[in-house]
Amino acid sequence: MDKDWLENNLRNRFDGQEAPMDMEAEWAALQNRRQPKKSRRFLLWWFGGLGSFAILSMLLWTFNNNSDSYALQDNNVQYNEQKTTHSTASITPIEKPVTLPTKKIESTNATLLASTHQDDAPSEKEEINSVLEKISALNNEKIGTKNSKINDKNRDVENIKILNNTTSFPSIKEQIIQTKTKKSIESVGVTEQDDSLLLASQKLTKNLDLPILLEKRTVNYLENSTITNLIKYDFKMPTLKPWEELPKVDDLPQYNTNKYNKGLGVHIGYGWNNRTLEAENSSSQDIIQRRNDAELTLDVIDISLSYRQLINQKIYVEGHLGVQQSMDRLDDYYANTEPMLIENQPIVIRNLPDGTTETEMGTIEATVFNSVQATFYQTYRQAYGNIWIGFYDQTEADWIVSIATGLDVAIWNSANGNTFQDAERMGEYTRLEDSSYKKSGVLSALMRLEGSRLINQTNELGLGIQGKINITDNYNSINIAERRQWITGNIFYRKWF
Amino acid sequence: MKTNYLFLNTHELIQSCLKGDPKAEKQLFCTFAGRVLALCKRYCRKSEDARDLMQECFIHVFDRLPYYNPKKGVFEAWLHRVCTNLVLQYLRKQKVTITLTFPTILPEFGEVIEADEMNKISDEAILESIWELPNGYREIVNLYIFEGLKHKEIANYLNISEGTSRSQYTRAKKLLKTILQEKASKKTPNYG
Numbered sequence: 001m002d003k004d005w006l007e008n009n010l011r012n013r014f015d016g017q018e019a020p021m022d023m024e025a026e027w028a029a030l031q032n033r034r035q036p037k038k039s040r041r042f043l044l045w046w047f048g049g050l051g052s053f054a055i056l057s058m059l060l061w062t063f064n065n066n067s068d069s070y071a072l073q074d075n076n077v078q079y080n081e082q083k084t085t086h087s088t089a090s091i092t093p094i095e096k097p098v099t100l101p102t103k104k105i106e107s108t109n110a111t112l113l114a115s116t117h118q119d120d121a122p123s124e125k126e127e128i129n130s131v132l133e134k135i136s137a138l139n140n141e142k143i144g145t146k147n148s149k150i151n152d153k154n155r156d157v158e159n160i161k162i163l164n165n166t167t168s169f170p171s172i173k174e175q176i177i178q179t180k181t182k183k184s185i186e187s188v189g190v191t192e193q194d195d196s197l198l199l200a201s202q203k204l205t206k207n208l209d210l211p212i213l214l215e216k217r218t219v220n221y222l223e224n225s226t227i228t229n230l231i232k233y234d235f236k237m238p239t240l241k242p243w244e245e246l247p248k249v250d251d252l253p254q255y256n257t258n259k260y261n262k263g264l265g266v267h268i269g270y271g272w273n274n275r276t277l278e279a280e281n282s283s284s285q286d287i288i289q290r291r292n293d294a295e296l297t298l299d300v301i302d303i304s305l306s307y308r309q310l311i312n313q314k315i316y317v318e319g320h321l322g323v324q325q326s327m328d329r330l331d332d333y334y335a336n337t338e339p340m341l342i343e344n345q346p347i348v349i350r351n352l353p354d355g356t357t358e359t360e361m362g363t364i365e366a367t368v369f370n371s372v373q374a375t376f377y378q379t380y381r382q383a384y385g386n387i388w389i390g391f392y393d394q395t396e397a398d399w400i401v402s403i404a405t406g407l408d409v410a411i412w413n414s415a416n417g418n419t420f421q422d423a424e425r426m427g428e429y430t431r432l433e434d435s436s437y438k439k440s441g442v443l444s445a446l447m448r449l450e451g452s453r454l455i456n457q458t459n460e461l462g463l464g465i466q467g468k469i470n471i472t473d474n475y476n477s478i479n480i481a482e483r484r485q486w487i488t489g490n491i492f493y494r495k496w497f
Numbered sequence: 498m499k500t501n502y503l504f505l506n507t508h509e510l511i512q513s514c515l516k517g518d519p520k521a522e523k524q525l526f527c528t529f530a531g532r533v534l535a536l537c538k539r540y541c542r543k544s545e546d547a548r549d550l551m552q553e554c555f556i557h558v559f560d561r562l563p564y565y566n567p568k569k570g571v572f573e574a575w576l577h578r579v580c581t582n583l584v585l586q587y588l589r590k591q592k593v594t595i596t597l598t599f600p601t602i603l604p605e606f607g608e609v610i611e612a613d614e615m616n617k618i619s620d621e622a623i624l625e626s627i628w629e630l631p632n633g634y635r636e637i638v639n640l641y642i643f644e645g646l647k648h649k650e651i652a653n654y655l656n657i658s659e660g661t662s663r664s665q666y667t668r669a670k671k672l673l674k675t676i677l678q679e680k681a682s683k684k685t686p687n688y689g
Contacts, residue, residue, distance in 0.1 A: 005612045006612075006642075006670060006673070006674060007641070007642050009612065009615050010623065010642050010643070011642060011643070011645075013615075013620065013623070014535070014620070014623075014643060016532065017532070017535045017620070018531025018532050018534070018535055019531050019534035019535040019538055019547075020531065021530065021531065021534055021548070023526075023527050023530065026526075026530060026548065026551070026552070027523055027526055027527070027530075029548075029552060030526065030552045030555055030556070033552055033556060034556055034559070421653060421656075432653055432654075433582065436564060437560075437561075
């Protein structure tokens with residue numbers, strides 16, 4: 001008889017064996033179990049879609065807001081025909097000079113300015129007349145003398161010099177500030193982009209009757225300045241050398257969040273993370289398995305594009321679209337205490353006194369201690385979208401620090417992995433299984449801390465540190481670790497517009 | 498034209514399943530559910546647990562269907578392998594087989610069954626006999642005989658040495674023969 005007859009008999013007998021069941025009921029039960037997964041997937045897609053919609057809405061809102069403000073400005077612009085006569089043909093055409101709107105000024109501010117004007121009227125008038133004479137002489141020289149060495153640029157510079165030496169220019173502003181400081185800015189209802197400043201500039205330029213180019217610049221300077229910044233920089237008109245042009249407000253070393261509040265960025269990150277998993281014991285009647293040590297190591301590379309929208313001087317929202325690759329390795333060290341039975345070594349008890357009875361009790365059983373190492377490798381790739389809300393602060397030296405938190409949704413991800421096992425006594429690794437899966441909609445929580453420096457008004461370079469932790473599990477199919485968390489450091493560049 | 502799913506071969510059924518056709522999925526389920534349930538019943542004594550595991554297997558199979566490569570083997574073999582892996586994973590989660598339990602009190606081996614007596618025993622009685630094997634023995638018998646794994650593979654799956662797998666199997670087989678003999682003669686084995 002064949003030695004393995006039992007195996008062959010059982011295999012033949014049970015090969016292709018089917019267990020009876022109610023197919024319809026089982027299929028219905030299976031469908032019910034599959035349904036929640038679909039709905040959860042739908043829910044996560046919905047969240048992803050909602051995030052995208054929020055970003056898109058914010059972009060649209062921002063652009064609409066800007067076009068509204070432009071429209072408002074255009075409605076209030078009036079061409080000042082008289083002033084254009086002061087310009088010369090050789091001056092490069094510049095933006096339209098404006099007569100600034102007066103109808104928007106609230107009565108409180110108008111009263112404020114009126115009182116300012118009345119108090120300083122005599123001395124200011126004298127000074128203005130003096131300035132006008134100087135400027136007029138300068139302009140006449142240009143117009144009247146063909147071979148004049150004073151070109152348009154120099155004339156402007158001279159004008160600026162005169163303006164800077166004029167006391168009325170700072171005095172008007174000073175009075176505005178002083179008055180407002182006394183009454184407190186909030187109590188008189190002025191905002192940082194206050195119309196009274198515009199009116200002040202209008203008054204100043206009108207009285208001085210400056211050439212159009214300089215007027216525009218002065219208006220521009222005041223128009224784009226905020227009270228906070230004016231106080232901070234103490235109304236300093238930059239000290240100019242004769243060949244230098246009056247800087248635009250954009251070039252001032254201040255972070256004008258009213259003008260530049262949208263940023264597009266690119267981020268490159270890398271993280272190496274290692275953490276020890278908790279020890280775990282399991283045992284049964286005569287075998288004990290103890291997880292001595294387990295280490296999870298991740299190598300993460302991350303690249304993303306971002307859009308940041310400043311909400312106000314402290315808060316921003318930001319959206320990212322990125323790709324990420326992670327090389328995971330889990331080293332699991334087990335210590336197994338297991339019995340090893342050795343064949344063909346029976347324990348025989350003989351009844352020695354009469355030598356006639358023999359009883360076979362079993363085979364020799366020895367307890368063997370061995371350690372087993374299982375190593376799981378996995379390459380994990382993901383495309384993701386996330387949305388952040390953050391708080392930022394800027395120092396005078398243009399350093400920006402921010403802290404932010406957000407939610408991340410994996411738009412697409414996949415993983416491929418192998419499992420290897422090694423036992424000391426085997427002396428070599430054995431490949432156990434290959435695995436792969438694809439799954440979308442994994443939700444993660446985010447936290448970031450970053451510091452950056454404005455290279456100039458519109459360019460920013462910085463470093464950040466970012467943590468990510470999966471909220472929903474994504475390792476149902478791969479026996480590696482149900483929860484993943486990692487930290488990456490990143491460098492980023494952002495362009496403001 | 499209406500498709501009669503009963504006449505589709507496995508390959509065509511799989512192609513339809515991959516396109517998300519629910520009728521094809523149902524037909525595929527009906528074709529193989531009995532076999533998968535039989536596999537699950539070898540590892541889960543409770544009928545409810547076995548059905549639960551079978552459903553889990555099919556959820557897994559439908560999820561992983563895109564990865565099935567017909568060039569590497571027939572669908573039945575792939576299905577069997579996938580389900581066996583899942584069953585073992587399930588058992589590991591249940592902490593049933595990850596730490597094998599071998600009997601410390603060994604049964605006395607009585608008379609063993611002979612090959613020609615096997616036809617006296619029903620299939621149910623054989624499965625019942627396998628269930629009467631102690632934990633550890635049962636898993637090895639199932640994996641070796643029914644799933645067709647080699648001792649090296651079993652050792653890897655169960656985290657034991659190849660030698661242990663061999664020796665345990667030899668003893669399990671001997672014990673099974675004893676139990677089957679008891680069944681054949683309507684007696685119960687005597688565990689010391």
